[in-house]
Amino acid sequence: MVQMTMIEAIASAMDNAMAADEKVIVFGEDVGFFGGVFRCTAGLQKKYGSNRCFDTPISELGIVGAAIGMAAYGLKPCIEIQFADYMYPAYDQLVSESARLRYRSAGQFTCPMVVRMPTGGGIFGGQTHSQSPEALFTHVAGLKTVVPSNPRDAKGLLIAAIEDPDPVIFLEPKRLYNGPFDGHHTRAVTPWKKHALGEVDDGYFTLPLGRAKIHKEGSAVTILAYGTMVHVAEATLVETGIEGEIIDLRTLSPLDLDTIAQSVEKTGRCVVVHEATLTCGFGAELAALVQEHCFYHLEKPVMRVTGWDTPYPHAQEWDYFPGPKRLGRALIETMEV
Amino acid sequence: MSDNCENKHLELHIPEPEWRPGDTPDFSNVVIPKAGSVLRPPVDVDAQDIRDLAYTIIRVLDKNGNAVGDWGGLLGDEELIAGLRHMMTLRSYDARMQLAQRQGKTSFYMQHLGEEAISCAFGKALNKGDMNFPTYRQAGLLIADDYPLVDMMCQTFSNTGDPLKGRQMPVFYSARDHGFFSISGNLATQYIQAVGWAMASAISHDTKIAAAWVGDGATAENDFHAALVFASTYRAPVVLNVVNNQWAISTFQGVALGESGTFAARGHGFGIPSLRVDGNDYLAVYAVAKWAVERARANLGPTLVEYVTYRAGGHSTSDDPAAYRPKSESEQWPLGDPVLRLKNHLITKGAWSEERHEQAEAEILEIIMTAQKQAESLGTLNGDKIPSAHNIFEDVYARMPAHLRRQRQQCGV
Ligand SMILES: Cc1ncc(C[n+]2csc(CCOP(=O)(O)OP(=O)(O)O)c2C)c(N)n1
Numbered sequence: 221m222v223q224m225t226m227i228e229a230i231a232s233a234m235d236n237a238m239a240a241d242e243k244v245i246v247f248g249e250d251v252g253f254f255g256g257v258f259r260c261t262a263g264l265q266k267k268y269g270s271n272r273c274f275d276t277p278i279s280e281l282g283i284v285g286a287a288i289g290m291a292a293y294g295l296k297p298c299i300e301i302q303f304a305d306y307m308y309p310a311y312d313q314l315v316s317e318s319a320r321l322r323y324r325s326a327g328q329f330t331c332p333m334v335v336r337m338p339t340g341g342g343i344f345g346g347q348t349h350s351q352s353p354e355a356l357f358t359h360v361a362g363l364k365t366v367v368p369s370n371p372r373d374a375k376g377l378l379i380a381a382i383e384d385p386d387p388v389i390f391l392e393p394k395r396l397y398n399g400p401f402d403g404h405h406t407r408a409v410t411p412w413k414k415h416a417l418g419e420v421d422d423g424y425f426t427l428p429l430g431r432a433k434i435h436k437e438g439s440a441v442t443i444l445a446y447g448t449m450v451h452v453a454e455a456t457l458v459e460t461g462i463e464g465e466i467i468d469l470r471t472l473s474p475l476d477l478d479t480i481a482q483s484v485e486k487t488g489r490c491v492v493v494h495e496a497t498l499t500c501g502f503g504a505e506l507a508a509l510v511q512e513h514c515f516y517h518l519e520k521p522v523m524r525v526t527g528w529d530t531p532y533p534h535a536q537e538w539d540y541f542p543g544p545k546r547l548g549r550a551l552i553e554t555m556e557v
Numbered sequence: 558m559s560d561n562c563e564n565k566h567l568e569l570h571i572p573e574p575e576w577r578p579g580d581t582p583d584f585s586n587v588v589i590p591k592a593g594s595v596l597r598p599p600v601d602v603d604a605q606d607i608r609d610l611a612y613t614i615i616r617v618l619d620k621n622g623n624a625v626g627d628w629g630g631l632l633g634d635e636e637l638i639a640g641l642r643h644m645m646t647l648r649s650y651d652a653r654m655q656l657a658q659r660q661g662k663t664s665f666y667m668q669h670l671g672e673e674a675i676s677c678a679f680g681k682a683l684n685k686g687d688m689n690f691p692t693y694r695q696a697g698l699l700i701a702d703d704y705p706l707v708d709m710m711c712q713t714f715s716n717t718g719d720p721l722k723g724r725q726m727p728v729f730y731s732a733r734d735h736g737f738f739s740i741s742g743n744l745a746t747q748y749i750q751a752v753g754w755a756m757a758s759a760i761s762h763d764t765k766i767a768a769a770w771v772g773d774g775a776t777a778e779n780d781f782h783a784a785l786v787f788a789s790t791y792r793a794p795v796v797l798n799v800v801n802n803q804w805a806i807s808t809f810q811g812v813a814l815g816e817s818g819t820f821a822a823r824g825h826g827f828g829i830p831s832l833r834v835d836g837n838d839y840l841a842v843y844a845v846a847k848w849a850v851e852r853a854r855a856n857l858g859p860t861l862v863e864y865v866t867y868r869a870g871g872h873s874t875s876d877d878p879a880a881y882r883p884k885s886e887s888e889q890w891p892l893g894d895p896v897l898r899l900k901n902h903l904i905t906k907g908a909w910s911e912e913r914h915e916q917a918e919a920e921i922l923e924i925i926m927t928a929q930k931q932a933e934s935l936g937t938l939n940g941d942k943i944p945s946a947h948n949i950f951e952d953v954y955a956r957m958p959a960h961l962r963r964q965r966q967q968c969g970v
Pocket residue numbers: 249278280302306692694742743744771772773774775776800802804805806868872
């Protein structure tokens with residue numbers, strides 16, 4: 221076991237995957253010599269050569285389109301889009317191509333690739349460095365979508381994603397890269413290097429896709445969260461004194477409905493929280509599933525705490541970001557009899 | 558040998574810059590054409606007849622500070638002094654804002670160091686009503702158009718005086734009345750929009766033209782290629798600018814370019830007249846801009862212009878270029894400093910002096926400090942004078958729908 225930041229854990233995942241399988245290659249903007257603007261690919265080009273880790277032209281369409289061709293050939297590209305906000309030029313390649321290749325060719329051609337991208341807010345990145353576009357991927361049949369919340373999960377899930385025979389979108393909450401940010405922006409964040417979840421096996425290991433984790437057990441209310449919101453939820457429970465249960469979904473698609481349903485059947489209450497905008501966000505799917513599967517156990521309507529239905533602002537970031545205050549209010553309301 | 562050839566294993570070509578940290582850059586093999594050596598064709602020239610202009614570098618200022626050749630002589634001394642002051646103002650503004658970011662007064666900043674001539678001179682070639690679709694490194698367009706420095710600072714500080722209401726990151730200005738389109742954070746998206754704007758002017762039988770801007774790195778985006786197709790097909794009245802400052806964050810220009818040809822030569826496949834110009838030469842930038850603008854204005858269609866320059870500073874305040882390029886590379890860069898070159902030219906002409914330059918520097922710093930004081934009285938990002946949270950909900954639509962009114966109430970504003 222080694223203490224790692226989430227950045228180091230992600231780099232270690234790619235390092236191990238590249239060592240284990242020479243078909244694994246890494247490319248994207250600034251990922252080669254420089255090691256990525258967030259340093260997630262640091263050292264890979266030096267260790268594996270520029271044939272397996274290289275810089276690309278600034279064309280997200282090009283990066284994803286080329287990766288699809290390579291995956292169809294038999295390589296296993298693990299590519300980086302510098303920010304999730306820059307994924308849109310590649311969206312057609314992801315949706316119309318990568319997601320459907322296996323289906324439309326009846327399995328003759330497949331697309332085993334991973335598309336990594338930093339996601340979410342909390343860094344004063346304004347509207348083009350803060351978005352949480354996960355619902356744009358979970359809505360697409362044929363794509364898998366993963367969002368880790370800590371270094372250990374990030375590493376195990378990323379190696380599993382690389383091993384996976386289908387395209388996986390791997391969203392890295394950038395505000396968690398260095399520590400478990402809980403929404404209290406005026407407080408210092410405990411670095412992962414001093415956190416139990418920063419203790420990571422430095423060898424090759426996987427965590428299965430499609431399995432949620434109970435981040436904190438409780439009986440009063442179920443909080444469905446992923447990414448940064450797992451830590452916001454944890455802080456909120458401490459501050460409100462509510463004995464809630466936090467489910468860290470980890471994989472949004474395919475979703476671990478069993479873990480969710482078991483928890484809600486136990487607590488009878490459910491709050492969903494995400495940074496992304498409310499309308500048609502992933503929370504809408506979760507709320508629908510919970511009412512469909514747990515209707516007779518519910519004491520109160522499922523509530524959603526999310527970003528507002530607006531572009532992500534710059535100066536007013538903390539009025540936009542759904543922090544412990546907003547989540548706390550929803551929890552208290554959900555707890556009312 | 559021959560069957561060996563047939564079975565040859567393929568190798569992927571990966572472009573690499575010539576120098577990395579620790580190496581000594583040596584630009585002596587870079588061919589820099591003599592100032593004044595490139596002839597100025599008539600604006601209605603056939604693109605086919607000036608293909609060589611995409612492979613050379615149009616230059617006016619020579620080593621001794623003289624303006625030579627037929628691209629020179631367009632600007633009088635007073636205009637040149639004004640141009641020098643614009644560049645000095647931009648440089649001084651950048652230095653102050655860079656420092657303000659380090660002091661925590663804002664989240665982020667991007668400077669123009671070494672590239673000041675391009676936006677400062679280009680702006681002078683346009684008319685009121687024309688529209689630039691700039692990137693984050695063309696603030697000289699605003700300064701040369703006398704946009705208030707205080708407003709630029711308020712945007713940078715995201716304070717209560719911010720014309721964009723705290724919504725945009727620093728330097729993503731928008732100034733419609735100054736021919737400055739709202740900057741997007743997504744690269745190259747606006748290149749094709751500039752073409753659309755120019756097409757609209759032609760559809761409306763108007764006289765306005767547009768200018769598109771993109772960096773060397775971002776020419777790889779599909780939007781750039783879409784823009785070239787549309788501009789060429791409809792002969793849109795647009796100037797297609799490519800600022801080749803050699804770097805795209807840590808990636809050298811050879812990754813976007815593929816180590817052959819030039820960015821200007823990208824225009825040839827589309828039959829667009831394409832020119833390459835010394836971006837650190839205020840007079841050359843102005844002359845080429847004027848030529849391209851004249852073509853557009855005369856309904857002769859688009860022109861592609863590549864400005865050869867060097868990003869002397871970091872990509873942004875989040876970047877340390879020492880991690881990927883030699884520290885001395887910017888000093889070795891053969892096209893020099895645009896401010897120094899224009900200054901020397903004016904001194905050679907007898908229109909300027911070291912004393913006047915020093916005096917101007919002090920005056921400009923004074924103007925900027927005064928503006929900064931005024932801007933800071935309206936707040937900085939790390940203080941409590943930031944635009945109210947109700948601004949989050951406005952301007953999403955022309956009329957606020959009910960669900961946003963509800964959310965605004967939940968937000969308590
Ligand atoms: C669509 C998109 N992809 C990636 C980025 C991230 N990014 C911001 S600036 C930049 C480099 C741009 O280089 P260049 O076009 O040469 O312009 P320069 O910064 O040198 O002026 C990158 C990759 C972005 N803003 N938008």
